[in-house]
Every structure is written in structure tokens, then in C-alpha cells.
Amino acid sequence: MSELAYGVLRQVTPTAAVLLAENPGVMTLDGTNTWVLRAPGAESCVVVDPGPMDPAHLGRIAAQAPVEVVLLTHGHLDHSEGARSFGRQVDAPVRSVDPAFRLGGEGLAEGDVISAAGLSIRVLPTPGHTADSVCFLLDDAVLTGDTVLGRGTTVVAHPDGRLGDYLESLRLLTTLPVGTIGLPGHGPELPDVVAAAGGYLVHREQRLAQVKAAVTTLGGAPTARAVVELVYADVDRSLWPAAEWSVRAQLEYLREA
Incomplete structure (x- = not known):
């Protein structure tokens, strides 16, 4: 990824460019990728x-008009808060689960x-982080x-998110062609999303084993x-609430x- 720059449209692939919202934080990393x-x-x-309800950010996106359609990966507000307002601004429908x-x-639905x-x-249902992802x-x-x-890794936002669903979603991503570029909601693009999803699966298995051992050590419930x-x-410790x-x-x- 090139040097971090807010408000600048950066071409990543021949068909995808990114505008980084200025909402950095523990959960959003450098900010939301639009x-x-x-x-x-x-x-x-x-x-x-x-992304968020940030008039300056939404205005920069609107400058890319005409917009045919607005899509949401999921409903967390750092991705969706400004969506309906933006859709009205550019006269485009907003589609979400x-x-x-x-x-x-x-x-939005499978198929x-x-x-x-x-x-x-193509829409790939990948629940787990949230039910609507x-x-x-x-x-x-x-x-x-x-x-x-x-x-880094994402959270399974329980109770809306479920680990079993998330593991299945990661397995689905590992079936894509090797070398498929990952364009995430936060952080830099990934040269091979298949490898990244595989690494996430290993990490989740390790964490699950650690949690299982901790339950045994602590006893009871x-x-x-x-x-x-x-x-x-x-x-x-700033990451403990998400954990x-x-x-x-x-x-x-x-x-x-």
C-alpha cells in the first residue's frame, strides 16, 4: 500500500479505486475503505x-458520479452510516442484506x-463477522x-456474528483462484486473499484451542x-472489548x- 492519504482516490486494480475515510480507530485501523x-x-x-456520515468524505465520493448503485458489505455504521444520505445525494439505489x-x-442475496x-x-454471502456480511x-x-x-484479524461480533458461520465463510474464500486480490474494508489490499483467509483459519483454530484450554483451567463456566x-x-488492553x-x-x- 502506498503512503496513507485521506481524501485521495487511489487506483488499486484496473477496476477498483479506494477513498479512505478519515475515521481511524482501534476497530477501523486507518479508516474505512470506500x-x-x-x-x-x-x-x-x-x-x-x-462509510460514516462525513459530509467531506461523501462529497469526494459524489465527485466520482454518475453512480449507478451503492452496495454495502454489512451494516456496521463505519461502513453504512452515510449510505442512504449518499444514495439520495447522487440519486442511486442502495443495496444491502x-x-x-x-x-x-x-x-442482496446469494447468486x-x-x-x-x-x-x-457477484454477491458472496459470508456471514460470521455479522449475520449480514x-x-x-x-x-x-x-x-x-x-x-x-x-x-490483523477481525472480530466475530457476537451475538449477531457466529463463529461457525465465520469459519465457513473463510473456507469459501479459500476456494477462490490463488492470487485473487483482496480489497478489504479496512487496511491495505491483499495480494492473495486465498492465503489470507487460510491464515485466518489457522489463527482461529489456534485461538479456539487456547479458549478451550482456558475454560478447563478456569473451571466451571x-x-x-x-x-x-x-x-x-x-x-x-484497548483491544480487549473487541476480543x-x-x-x-x-x-x-x-x-x-
Whole structure:
């Protein structure tokens, strides 16, 4: 990834460019990646994840108009808060799994192929981080939202997110062609999303084993916080609240196994 720059449209692949929202944080890394998609030579574009309600950021995206359609990878506000306002601003429908974020009424489902801006964009349901998470597959790249990040690992946002679903979603991504570029919701692009998803699976298996061992050590039915204090002792405490989400999902997964 090139030097971090807010407010600058950066071309990543022949069909995908990114605008980085200025909302950095523990959960958002450098900020939310808003993706602008168009085939070479196409006048219109597709916008994925307009991001927070930041008029300056939304204005910079609107400058890429005409926009045919706005797509959401999931409903977390750092991706979706500005979506309906942006859709009205550029007179474009907003499509999402969750009806609460739609503008124009059309959803997203497995098997959908969105033909816009000279592209065919296939919807891949990838629940786990959240129940409504999806990825968008292009010819040589896949937009992964928060299912796979450009740096570090994501959380399973229990109770909406479920670990079993998340593991299946990662396995689905490992079936894509090797070398498929990952275009994440946060962090830099990934040269091979298959390798990244495989690494996530290994990490999750290791964490699950650690959580299982912690439950045995602590005895009874330990709280997620107690497990976090043991398993994540070497992790910055600012990340512990997010880790509790994932641990709750792991404890539920172990109970159901």
C-alpha cells in the first residue's frame, strides 16, 4: 500500500479505486475503505461502503458520479452510516442484506450478479463477522468488507456474528483462484486473499484451542472477560472489548460442538 492519504482516490486494480475515510480507530485501523468500481473507459461507477456520515468524505465520493448503485458489505455504521444520505445525494439505489440500510428496496442475496459500470459483480454471502456480511467478487479481486482485513484479524461480533458461520465463510474464500486480490474494508489490499483467509483459519483454530484450554483451567463456566484476561494477556488492553465479542462467539461455538 502506498503512503496513507485521506481524501485521495487511489487506483488499486484496473477496476477498483479506494477513498479512505478519515475515521481511524482501534476497530477501523486507518479508516474505512470506500471502494469505487468501474470498468476501464466506463463513465459511471459502483460505490461500495460509503462509510460514516462525513459530509467531506461523501462529497469526494459524489465527485466520482454518475453512480449507478451503492452496495454495502454489512451494516456496521463505519461502513453504512452515510449510505442512504449518499444514495439520495447522487440519486442511486442502495443495496444491502439488511433492509434498514436500503434505498430503493432491493436487497442482496446469494447468486445475485450486479451488472453496472461495465462490470459483473457477484454477491458472496459470508456471514460470521455479522449475520449480514457479504463479499463482492470481481474478475480478479474480491471486496471482503470486514470478513478479511488488510491488517490483523477481525472480530466475530457476537451475538449477531457466529463463529461457525465465520469459519465457513473463510473456507469459501479459500476456494477462490490463488492470487485473487483482496480489497478489504479496512487496511491495505491483499495480494492473495486465498492465503489470507487460510491464515485466518489457522489463527482461529489456534485461538479456539487456547479458549478451550482456558475454560478447563478456569473451571466451571467462566465469563468471557475472564477468558480474555488469560488468553489475551499479551494483547494491548484497548483491544480487549473487541476480543470479548470473539470469545463469546467461541464459547458459544464450544458449547454447541
